[in-house]
Amino acid sequence: MSEINHQVVVVGAGFGGLEFTRALAEAPVRITMIDKRNHHLFQPLLYQVATTALATSEIAWPIRHLLRKRRDVTTLLANVVGIDRPGKRVMLDDGSALAYDTLVLATGARHAYFGHEEWEPFAPGLKTLEDATTIRRRILLAFEQAERETDPVKRQALLTVAIVGGGPTGVELAGTIVELAHDTLRGEFRNIDTRSIRVVLIEAGDRVLANFAPEHSDYAEKALERLGVTIELGRAVTRCDADGVVFGDKELAAKTILWAAGVAASPAAEWLGAEADRAGRVLVAPDLTVPGNPEIFVIGDAAHVLRPDGRPVPGVAPAAKQQGKHVAALLKARLAGDATPRPFRYRHDGDLATIGKRAAVIDLGWLKLTGWPAWWLWGVAHIYFLIGFRNRLAVSLSWLWIYATGQRSARLITQGDEDKV
């Protein structure tokens, strides 16, 4: 066997980076996987950690454990601080540098506040495990404080949750928080009735789940309203602070505000000094390379990619995985001497969202489902995509338990990152 000299560096072990690394098995390369976290996170279920249904460890796995059998892969927990394009090096926070022949940036996205970063302390978003435990703490603490509050106006503000953004995350949070209050916490307080909670879902557009078919938005709105969620459409949020949220001419007193609106890409474009769209995503060529640097790829939420019809590829797990696979195939072809650029083609598998524990909408194009059949299919699909038998079993057990008893197992208020409020 000849010596392997081609060094691949992957930054980010989300869905895209991990799929790329997997698809590159057996290729004549050495891979270094860098992530600033030690774990891969199953983001689609993060809202369930935020709402006490799942434990953090049920949806996160050590990256180096996932890649342990790949002797060609070295996993590093490190912060990237820059990229030296001419020198082909990734710069790390300890001053060291890693040389690459091929670089794949799969650094994902954070939530963004449309230029109002000052809202963040009052309206945490949901992208990391710490975000989820922060939101869990806020929600549970609001009930605890309401139990002690004697002023009825202050108490109502404590029992009001404003959710900004009517996409799948906002819809899923709204449904689950209502159920938490109505089923799980009911009867455990003496001075408040947890069912008097007010959950308000605020969406600037004219319907929730804007990416879905209009009839599904309709269904979701009705299902949410049946659960007791108030839906506010057509007005954008213009202020968030310790007292609540302002949208249009309305002012809502809410001690808990959750941000499920904009996302912004991680600093990949900055590291590269490359052109980016307004959300900070790198404008890549059709083959996902960075213009002028065919050895650098950007994939997943960090990349701005268009579909043939001109719409952007959505920031969802399947899109990131498809891009990871595409880049792996392209690199393998290159290593075999075929340097033809192959454009990435996105295949849209469908959209899913749940509303509480009995309703969901699924739109696979050829199949549109609502109600409990959709809910069960959603559950089976998520269990299937979870990594590892142990977690499939644990999450199945947690869900069956909640389904049967209404009780949630991870109702912990723990101190996390210092709260800024």
Place this chain on the structure above:
Amino acid sequence: MSEINHQVVVVGAGFGGLEFTRALAEAPVRITMIDKRNHHLFQPLLYQVATTALATSEIAWPIRHLLRKRRDVTTLLANVVGIDRPGKRVMLDDGSALAYDTLVLATGARHAYFGHEEWEPFAPGLKTLEDATTIRRRILLAFEQAERETDPVKRQALLTVAIVGGGPTGVELAGTIVELAHDTLRGEFRNIDTRSIRVVLIEAGDRVLANFAPEHSDYAEKALERLGVTIELGRAVTRCDADGVVFGDKELAAKTILWAAGVAASPAAEWLGAEADRAGRVLVAPDLTVPGNPEIFVIGDAAHVLRPDGRPVPGVAPAAKQQGKHVAALLKARLAGDATPRPFRYRHDGDLATIGKRAAVIDLGWLKLTGWPAWWLWGVAHIYFLIGFRNRLAVSLSWLWIYATGQRSARLITQGDEDKV
């Protein structure tokens, strides 16, 4: 039914406070349970969270959930800041006060540094869930940093764990950390062999497990050494800092130091202005009341109580539970008109400690066990005492999984309280 006017306030929902509340079911009183946490913690298994075997939510339960069926109990999440003995009021951090007819202080203990509080940032102890996730983060981060470290001396310091204190917690941590390195993490790193970890257990006395029979200390020392733990006896620690630990004339370079030595009581004695022992525990009368205030009881780790032979009652869960039961019985008798003071009598059920996943020592007096029968009995006993079917099932599943595969499910590095190092 006559109106119930007797107000009982319990501070602390640990083993003592919870058992007291349970034993008081059906008594003609109203109870307010105050805790600064929202959860009861099963402390005996906390070291398993610190060493990635169990998730936080597997050993902690919301207090108000545990007491949900008790309509006579109001649960409050609040910080006590003082006690007004003449006015019979508990002062809370929001400036409010709670009146009591009977007060039970079951506020537990923290770890203490024998007057060297400056060691705490370098040598975290293990009493809360946050302590456990801090220790988990430190241990996992040390391996991650060692993987990136090229200087062999610095690398060895990163792969050295010093544990201060040879009681059950120190012994259990030492055994589990070695197994984590040898079984769970093995083969997942490319630049280090995790089996080169050095775990040093430092005990100032002349044997580990000083509360056990000498032959059990012997057995535990041999079992630990067989696992690869270095035991250092007879020298007290005189310095802890970012470089390591000094004991006697020895200096050990260790990036991870864990504190399993002294405990100090919570501020109950301070709140009361009552007499306390050197560790801060309130010197209570034989019936567990505070001298001069027959309506105030102190139980569990916050109380200094002697056995008939003059030795102190140990700070273990069964002792706290027995005291909770005793005070409940005494209060019931009082409410029925019988004010005889009844001295508390401690019944020692035995001592248990595990060493890794195949050995344990159990000393029940009438039964002394070592080896795997002790380990299995230990496991069954802990599952039995866990609260709630859901957690029994979850912990059993986690343990069977580790036993069968060596894999641990909660290997997460999450940011918690700001690290002070």
